[in-house]
Amino acid sequence: MPELRRAFWAISVWCRRTDELVDGPNATYTTPKDLERWEKRLNDIFEGRPCDVYDVALSDTASKYPIHIQPFKDMIEGMKLDLTKSRYENFDELYLYCYHVAGTVGLMSVPVIGIAPKSKASIESVYNAALALGIANQLTNILRDVGEE
Template sequence: PFKDMIEGMRMDLRKSRYMNFDELYLYCYYVAGTVGLMSVPVMGIDTDSQMPTEKVYSAALALGIANQLTNILRDVGE
């Protein structure tokens, strides 16, 4: 995820508008989904959790992307 985050920063420098949701989603993955993925090892997974590790990472990715989409929507009026 570290290299993907750097790619997202490069995208941020090159482009500020995305033509469709797929492009926007990819950007959100690069700049925020990667943060979600990198946060899992930092915060850890409860050893008593019944949730498979793959689902934990999937949820962390979704949360990161959702946070970025929320930030973008918040800035639309500016």
């Protein structure tokens, strides 16, 4: 279990660092170019060229588990939306935003969690459930924020 915890920690740290680019104390200084550099750094991580100890943790996780880079890239796309858009015209737009910033976390997690060998669930249904959970969490966060404001 310690290896599993380390893998989740590595994914969580990367997600937190990515979110901090647009929601952290220096977010007002973040530009689309910064996010392009962050995506290049992500590519380096997945190609075994980490930049710092946090990158090393994710690179190690990527080498041990069949995680795919696409959900990580999709999350960066969500952060780009955060830089330019604050209102969504309809639920489809909001759903897409929620996919990018939270549904992706579910997709990142499934390869680490795995599927029980005796499970009758299809891989597709497991990924769909993980995606739905991430989107539901984001919608809940948005609703909580609306209540506070």
